[in-house]
Amino acid sequence: xxxxxxxxxxxxxxxxxxxxxxxxxxxxxxxxxxxxxxxxxxxxxxxxxxxxxxxxxxxxxxxxxxxxxxxxxxxxxxxxxxxxxxxxxxxxxxxxxxxxxxxxxxxxx
Amino acid sequence: xxxxxxxxxxxxxxxxxxxxxxxxxxxxxxxxxxxxxxxxxxxxxxxxxxxxxxxxxxxxxxxxxxxxxxxxxxxxxxxxxxxxxxxxxxxxxxxxxxxxxxxxxxxxxxxxx
Numbered sequence: 001x002x003x004x005x006x007x008x009x010x011x012x013x014x015x016x017x018x019x020x021x022x023x024x025x026x027x028x029x030x031x032x033x034x035x036x037x038x039x040x041x042x043x044x045x046x047x048x049x050x051x052x053x054x055x056x057x058x059x060x061x062x063x064x065x066x067x068x069x070x071x072x073x074x075x076x077x078x079x080x081x082x083x084x085x086x087x088x089x090x091x092x093x094x095x096x097x098x099x100x101x102x103x104x105x106x107x108x109x
Numbered sequence: 110x111x112x113x114x115x116x117x118x119x120x121x122x123x124x125x126x127x128x129x130x131x132x133x134x135x136x137x138x139x140x141x142x143x144x145x146x147x148x149x150x151x152x153x154x155x156x157x158x159x160x161x162x163x164x165x166x167x168x169x170x171x172x173x174x175x176x177x178x179x180x181x182x183x184x185x186x187x188x189x190x191x192x193x194x195x196x197x198x199x200x201x202x203x204x205x206x207x208x209x210x211x212x213x214x215x216x217x218x219x220x221x222x
Binding site: 033041042043044045048087094095096097098099100101102 | 153
């Protein structure tokens with residue numbers, strides 16, 4: 001079966017750095033997305049990785065290792081507005097997005 | 110550029126009734142995806158339409174169905190509503206079947222009483 005694993009919840013302090021991990025086992029791989037979802041709102045796109053390595057975009061970076069079936073989202077200089085759920089999704093061989101259950105990130109002052 | 114729109118915003122139905130949810134994708138997007146998100150849970154994939162055809166469906170019973178119109182807008186129909194169908198139904202669109210990013214609409218909150 002296809003499986004995406006993420007921690008259920010994480011807590012971090014304002015101004016700090018946090019890394020949210022995602023491991024996957026899917027039938028084929030055509031890329032990995034990270035989305036942010038604030039409570040009661042729709043998910044919004046953060047990043048897309050298809051090749052191994054680190055993609056940096058401002059305070060957010062995303063890393064991919066296809067051989068390990070592993071990705072992480074790195075958030076720097078945390079702000080209170082970063083409190084949200086972070087969803088990892090993998091594109092399988094049928095171009096279907098397989099979604100993780102999401103990681104709820106709580107930022108404390 | 111207008112984003113993905115969904116209607117209605119809220120929908121209240123009773124058990125056994127039918128619900129119809131609508132979605133208009135971003136102009137130029139040919140793929141439409143439907144997801145169910147129960148309170149506090151992750152996204153559950155329902156249906157994927159591209160160029161008017163159903164490309165894939167998730168692990169949901171046949172009473173969940175839909176279609177995509179020639180203008181790429183889409184409808185999700187849920188027949189014989191059950192209490193556990195209460196959830197946020199999200200529609201997303203993308204440029205096509207390649208792994209383009211999906212843009213989400215605001216969702217329809219369906220409550221079954």
